Amino acid sequence: MTRELPTESFEVFQDARDALGMRGLTAIFRGHSKEQLYKWARPVREDLENGAQPNPIDWLCRMFGTLAEQGARHIAESGVQIVAGSIGMRAGYPEAVTPDAPTVEAECLDDYPALQAFHEAxxxxxPQLVVNDRLDAAIRELRETAAKAQEG
Structure with missing residues (x-):
């Protein structure tokens, strides 16, 4: 039975298997055996000895996390937007922001390059993905300025 909301990657595979059937899943993941698809639908942390394996969602998460850790967050964010766009959505950003400039004036100056990049796009x-990325960056900068102004 499909969960109301899967919260783990393996649950997404379990629910996808329920929704699409094994035939539908194997059509999407051509070249991967049914056995492999079943392994992806097992909780990895608790079932390594029984053959569970990280699934494609786990690998994407690992890649995006590594990109962000190594200073290429913009590439990870683009990847997330592409995934979200596959179902007509856009990923958002957390509401809480941390200003990265020492003064309100400096934060205000930080806004201009992001706004200019948005306008240039x-x-x-x-492409819309680039425009949306620049828009998100400009909004993030404006939120930082607002947060710095609120600090006093």
Whole structure:
């Protein structure tokens, strides 16, 4: 039976198997055996001795996390947006922001490059994913300025 909301990657595979059937899943993951698909639907942390393996969602999460840790967060964010876009969604950002400039004035100055990059993407007719990325960056900068102003 499909869960109301899967919270672990293996649960997504279990629910996808229930929703699409094994035939539908094997059609999507051509080249992977049914046995492999079943392994992806097992909790990895608790079932390593029984053949559970990290699934593609786990690998994407690991890649995105590593990119962010190594200073390439923008690449990870693009990847997340691509995944979200596959179902007509956009990923959001946490509401809490931490200002990265020492003064309100410096935060205000930080806003301009992000806003300019957004405008250049729009006027340059960049792909929507790029425009949305620049928009999100500008909004993030504006939120930092607002947070710094609120600090006093």
């Amino acid at each position: 729009v006027l340059g007719k960049q």
